Amino acid sequence: MSSTASQVIRCKAAVAWESGKPLVIQEVEVAPPQASEVRLKILFTSLCHTDVYFWEAKGQNPLFPRIYGHEAGGIVESVGECVTELKPGDHVLPVFTGECMDCAHCKSEESNMCDLLRVNTDRGVMLNDEKTRFSINGKPIYHFVGTSTFSEYTVVHAGCVAKINPLASLDKVCVLSCGISTGLGATLNVAKPPKGSTVAVFGLGAVGLAAAEGARIAGASRIIGVDINSNRFEGAKKFGVTEFVNPKDYKKPVQEVIAEITDGGVDRSIECTGNVDAMISAFECVHDVGVLLFLWGCHTKMLCSRLTP
Numbered sequence: 001m002s003s004t005a006s007q008v009i010r011c012k013a014a015v016a017w018e019s020g021k022p023l024v025i026q027e028v029e030v031a032p033p034q035a036s037e038v039r040l041k042i043l044f045t046s047l048c049h050t051d052v053y054f055w056e057a058k059g060q061n062p063l064f065p066r067i068y069g070h071e072a073g074g075i076v077e078s079v080g081e082c083v084t085e086l087k088p089g090d091h092v093l094p095v096f097t098g099e100c101m102d103c104a105h106c107k108s109e110e111s112n113m114c115d116l117l118r119v120n121t122d123r124g125v126m127l128n129d130e131k132t133r134f135s136i137n138g139k140p141i142y143h144f145v146g147t148s149t150f151s152e153y154t155v156v157h158a159g160c161v162a163k164i165n166p167l168a169s170l171d172k173v174c175v176l177s178c179g180i181s182t183g184l185g186a187t188l189n190v191a192k193p194p195k196g197s198t199v200a201v202f203g204l205g206a207v208g209l210a211a212a213e214g215a216r217i218a219g220a221s222r223i224i225g226v227d228i229n230s231n232r233f234e235g236a237k238k239f240g241v242t243e244f245v246n247p248k249d250y251k252k253p254v255q256e257v258i259a260e261i262t263d264g265g266v267d268r269s270i271e272c273t274g275n276v277d278a279m280i281s282a283f284e285c286v287h288d289v290g291v292l293l294f295l296w297g298c299h300t301k302m303l304c305s306r307l308t309p
Contacts, residue, residue, distance in 0.1 A: 005078035005088070006032050009039070013134070013151035015141060017065045019057035023150070028067070028141060030153040031133040033080035037126065038158050039133075040094060044174045045072035045149040049205075054121060054144065063124045066142040067134055069149030070096045071178035073170035076161075083158045091166040093177040096145040098160035117159045119145055127157060175206065182295055183210025183272060188218060191293045193268040195219030200258055200266045201241070202282045203273035204232040207295055209239040211270045216240025224266065226254060226281075247281070255284035265290060 009030045014023040033039045051068040054060065076090040086092070098117030105111045105118075116127070124142030125132050133155035134141035134148065148154045164173060183206070191214075193199050199215040201208050204227040215223045216239065225233060225241040233244040243261075247254040259265050265287030271279050272295045279294060286292050 008032070009077075009153050011152035013067050013141075014069075015065050015067055015136070016055050019055065019062050019064065023055075023068075026136065028151060029135045030151065030155060031135070033078060033083075033133075033155050034126070034128045035081040036083060036158050037080040037128060037133075037155055038083060038086055038092075038161055039077045039079075039153060039155045040074040040092065040161070041077045041153055042069075042072050042074040042149050042151060044074075044171045045069050046174055046178075047071075048178050050178075051144075051150075061122055063122065063142050065136075065139075066124060066144055067148040067151050067154075068144045069151070070094065070145050070147040071175060072147070072149035073164075073174035073177070074149075074154075077153065079158070086158060086161060086163060091164050091168065091170065093162045093164055093174065094147040094149060094154070094156050095160050095162055095177050095181075096147050098146065098157055100159050114159070117146070117157060121145060126155065179206035180210045183207040183212075183270075184214040184217075186293060186295055187211045187214025187268075187270060191215075191268050191270060191291055193218045193220045196221045197267035198222040198224070198262050199268040199270065200224045200226060200282065200285055202226045202269070202271045202278045203275075204229070204236045204241070205272065208270075208272035209236060211272055211295070212236060212239040212241050215268070215270075220268070222262070222266075224258060224262075226258070226278075253281060253284075255281040258285040259287075262287075267291070268293070271295065 013028040016023050048071050076088050097119050099106045099114050100116040103115035105113050132140040146160050193215050197220050199220045201212045204225050223241050224243045225236045226245050230246050250257050267290050269282045269286045270293045271282035
């Protein structure tokens with residue numbers, strides 16, 4: 001049992017008090033975990049564009065003050081009642097789309113959108129009592145997607161924690177909790193490119209590179225990376241990208257370029273930017289019976305088939 005179990009922990013956190021204003025590094029109080037919750041010591045956390053998007057409060061309901069962060073690695077400090085799968089000292093990754101393992105979605109092989117723990121960007125409190133575990137001088141500080149990893153300690157639902165091998169380097173595997181799992185998982189589990197297929201990946205950031213890696217693992221014969229930053233092309237080869245297309249290099253729409261070099265279009269198109277123009281291009285470069293996958297931010301996926309004219 002941790003020496004700090006059942007006690008309030010005071011630690012540093014990056015607190016967002018207003019949209020678009022610099023985060024403030026200050027001391028916060030982190031309450032002990034309640035039933036079905038765990039308190040984590042965050043050792044490494046990275047920055048995802050989704051954190052920036054909600055910090056800017058663009059297109060959603062602003063909720064402040066708040067502690068952002070959802071892509072991290074840490075160690076279990078203490079556990080609440082009813083938690084049996086985790087114990088203090090376990091190395092873990094917090095995940096924003098948790099699984100209760102009991103609802104219809106969790107028991108289904110077709111979906112992981114848990115009825116209880118699916119991502120909810122508007123909720124800033126814990127499910128157990130609809131209160132926060134963060135505070136400053138008694139003032140509640142809201143959570144973000146159930147993780148809030150921009151804090152040295154955080155409290156999450158036990159279903160939003162993935163236990164990992166303690167030999168794994170937390171500074172490297174922390175990205176598995178968001179960007180890598182999004183691109184890799186969506187490609188392998190949703191797009192499912194057949195062996196020998198042709199895949200186009202729009203956007204070669206972390207999610208796009210992970211999507212390319214997923215296509216490589218699936219056995220795609222051609223993986224076409226699309227990005228307006230040519231400096232990303234060389235590094236993308238390490239993730240399976242075989243060809244590169246920079247839309248700025250052509251006078252015609254990039255979807256026409258891809259259709260020409262693939263004899264009518266790709267089998268799978270994976271859009272990882274969230275840019276509307278890129279979405280249109282990704283849709284129009286798929287042949288009539290191909291599949292298009294949108295990865296919006298790090299938490300929303302939509303799959304559709306190209307309609308035959």
